[in-house]
Amino acid sequence: MEDDARLVPRSGLLQTATNLSSPIKDAPGHVDDKSNPYKPQIDKYEVNQMFEKKFFYQKPSGEDGWKLPKPDEMFAEFYQINTLQELKPKLNKVKSKLNDYSIEDWSLHTRRQDPSNEIPWRLKNETKAEFVTIAWCKFFECLHSYPLVKGPHLNSLHLCELPGAFIAALNHYLHSTFQKSEVRWRWLSTTLNPYYEGNPSSGMISDDRFMFHTFDNWLMHDDFTxxxxxxxxxxxxxxxxxxxxxxxxQLITADGSIDCVDAPDCQEEVVASLHFAEITTALSILADGGCFVVKMFTLFESSSVCQLFLLNCVFEEVHVFKPATSKRGNSEVYLVCIGYKKETQYLPELLQKMKENVECINILPLFPKSHLPTDFLLQHEICARLFMNLQIEAIESNIQAYEIKPTRRQVIYKQHLRTHTANEFYTRYKVSCIAEEDKILFSCPNTNENCKSKPFCKGSYSEREMAKDTTMEERIFALHRTMNNLEKMLDLNYGMNFHEESENSSKSIPEFRIYRGALFTELLSSLFVHPFVIQFHQKLKQILGRDPIFITAPSCTADDMKIPINNDKTRSFSLLPRQFLIQLLGTIYEKQPRKIVFSNIILLTHLSVSVLRFLALYMYEHLNISTEPEFKIELQSKRDKFTKEQISTLKKLHSLLVDDLNILCILPIDKLHRNEFANALTNHNNQLLLKNFKLALNN
Known part of the structure; x- marks a missing residue:
């Protein structure tokens, strides 16, 4: 480690594990056999250090305390902190050593090298904790390491929360810390909405298994985004x-991030606007005395420096923490802010200006450079250097382990280290089971992840950069290769036909659940198709300069009548025209056809799928979804006429779609996902899209 890695703050700033007692010796699996060379002694200090990667800011008191500037001094100038900017190339130089490693191989290698990777497995299989992920483990560490929860009565808000691991971890913490009868917990959450097709798939997590069962707790706002x-x-x-x-x-968490796999040297800049919005939201909502936990990355940019200064001015304590279960080679750290001072001078005016600027793409630093105290900047530089050096050390260690085949002794040491690390996690945080009925998704069926597969992004960073300068022929060849990989990866049920049948007499009038939101004119995501297929669609559209979704002509017939779709192929959108759905409902209302046939039609939006589901559940007795010999979706009725109730409901729905352009879905979300109908429709869409993509590539 270089000289600046040994730079340490004055007493009290850096919390180390040097003097901590370790429970490892008495933990299960402890090895103390010095005579056996293959049962190594585990360094207790090494294990403790993994749990003590912490820093906290010491603030002067009284008149010398750190204070917010007047609001008219905000966003006044652009500047950088030179000493911090000098650290960026040093870190990026080490990161660049990873450019030629395949992302798949490197990810697998770092998982194997991670001393904490036994912890999630044990939590899932031994403790039977709910919805365990790495994020679950990290927040569980935060909850036990800092006084974030003052008692069993709690209101919490969770920002950028999908898939929901922080909420599950907090539930486990509450029910393993307090008596069940004491716990009074209410929570709300928000995230980029996977049920809104105008949100880009690249910026979202598509795993909705937790949200699906708790959707009423999720705030999606008037625009549904x-x-x-x-x-x-x-x-x-x-x-x-x-x-x-x-x-x-009393508690707000923010675990948001943006995929920076193709810009690893600019992660802090890419996520700056998201962090600004998270902090603005938290400080606008948090109660006096409350706590805030937010994920950040490197702390080199002036925007991050100002945000840290702001948090130090309005909270009693600000800690920077890298949990033991956070991957050692990445830049993420968690800011743990305790004791919100809501009445801080100038804070209301400052928050108002922050909200006014929250949508700006390139925002100036919050405060002028001259207002940042020297002692704050010194502490911040120490903090930034500390976590940078921890990351550099981890990357270098992983590279060495990757390039040099480990000895048997080293392999065994790693295995024992993982066990001791897990034992330390369990002992330090007093991990215990909670009753099944105390879990949030207790008794909820079908909570499996809807997308288990390898990362869509493949190859090394260098290969992906080189691919940007290839010829059109080379790009088409690469797309063919990706297409073949997609077909192997996806669990496609070729030839599987879906049939659903019900008696007309059992059909009840639907409970419409109207979801409204901002209109969108281009499909950017969909939960009715595999996420990798949508990503491939975006890439294909960008390279070909046209939309390949409707390359095979879609058609719809009602008995012998043809309902025009009027999809303008020259326009760059992938949506069935809203007018088509309105005309379809109008035709059914007027003509009462016994059979509706959709050929080569891909239903990807909640509006189109909910209309189909409405017709299948409440108007027609038979629904067929087939992929062979043709791609067809058929609705069929045994009766010549619908009931008066059905006709009245159909007319009501038709009027709704005509009069309200902001309607995005007409049925409850739970009727459209995680059932046999959704599986069959997704399989149909996947296969038809891949067929269209092949035709587009071959022409």
Whole structure:
């Protein structure tokens, strides 16, 4: 480690594990046989250090305390902190050593090298904890390492939360710390909404298994996007928390990030606007005395420096923490802010200006450079250097292990280290089981992940960069190769036909659940197709310059009548025209056809799928979804006429779609996902899209 790695703060700033007692010796699996060379002694200090990667800011008191500037001094100038900027190339130089490693091989290698990778397995299989992920483990560490929860009565808000691991971890913490009869917990959450097809798939997590069963707790705002980089949405969240949580939110978490796999040297800059929105939201909603946990990365940019100064001015304590279960080679750290001082001078005016600027793409630093105290900047530099050096050390260690085949002794040491690390996690955090009925998704069926597969991004960073300069022929060849990989990866049920049948007499009038939101004119995501197929669609559309979704002509007939789809292929969108759905409902209302046939039609939006589901559940007795010999979706009725009730409902729905352009879905979400109908429709869409993509590539 280089000289600056040994730079340490003055007493009290850096919390180390040097003097901590370790429970490892008495933990299960402890090895103390010095005579056997293959039962190595585990360094207790090494294990403790993994749990003590912490830093906290010491603030002067009284008149010398750190204070916010006047609001008219905000966003006044652009600048950088030179000493911090000098650290960036040093870190990036080490990161660049990874450029030629395949992302799949490197990810597998670092998982094997991670001393903490036994912890999630044990939590899932021994403790039977709910919804365990790495994020679950990291937040569980935060909860036990800092006084974030003052008692069993708690209101919490979780930003950028999908798939929901922080919520599950908090539930486990509450029920393993307090008596069940004591716990009074209410929570709300928000995230980029996977049920909104106008949100880009690259910015979302598609795993909705937790959200699906708790959707009423998720705030998606009037535009249904779940996007917090919006002043209107932040203010709506304030109002919702005021109404539903009595304006008393004591804990806010923010675990947001943006995929930076193709810009690893600019991660901090890429996520800056998201962090700004998270902090703005939290400080606008959090109750006096509350706590805030937010994930950040490197802390070199002036925007991050100002955000840390802001948090130090408005919280009693600000800690920077890298949990033991956080991957050692990445840049992520968690800011743990305790004791919100809501009455801080100038804070209301500052928050107002922050909300006004939250949608700006390139935002200036919050405060002028001259207002940042020297002692704060010194501490911040120490903090940035500390976590940078921990990351450099981890990357270098992983590279060495990758390039040099480990000895048997080293392999065994790693195995024992993983066991001791897991034992330390269990002992330090007093991990225990909770009752099944105390789990959030207790008794909820079908909570399996809807997308288990390898990363879509493949190859090394260098290979992906070189691919940007290839010829069109080379790009087409690469797309063919990706297409073949997709077909192997996806669990496609070729030739599987779906049939659903019900008696007309058993059909009840539907409970419409109208979801409204901002209109979108281009399909950017969909939960009715595999996420990798959508990503491939975006890449294919970009390279070919046209949309390949409707390359095979779609058609719809009602008995012998043809219903025009009027999809303008020259326009760049992948949506069935709304007018087609309105005309379809109008035709059914007027003509009452016994049979509806959709040929080569791909239903990808909640509006189109909910209309189909409405017709299948409440108008027709038979639904067939087939992929061979043709791609067809058929609705068929035994009766010549619908009931008066059915006709009345159909007319009501038709009028709704005509009069309200903001309707995005007409049925409850739970009728459209995680059932046999959804599986069959997704399989149909996957196969038809891949067929269309092949035709587009061959022409």
């Amino acid at each position: 779940g996007n917090i980089i919006s002043r209107n949405n932040i203010e709506q969240m304030q109002e919702q928390c005021k109404q539903r949580l009595e304006n008393n939110v």
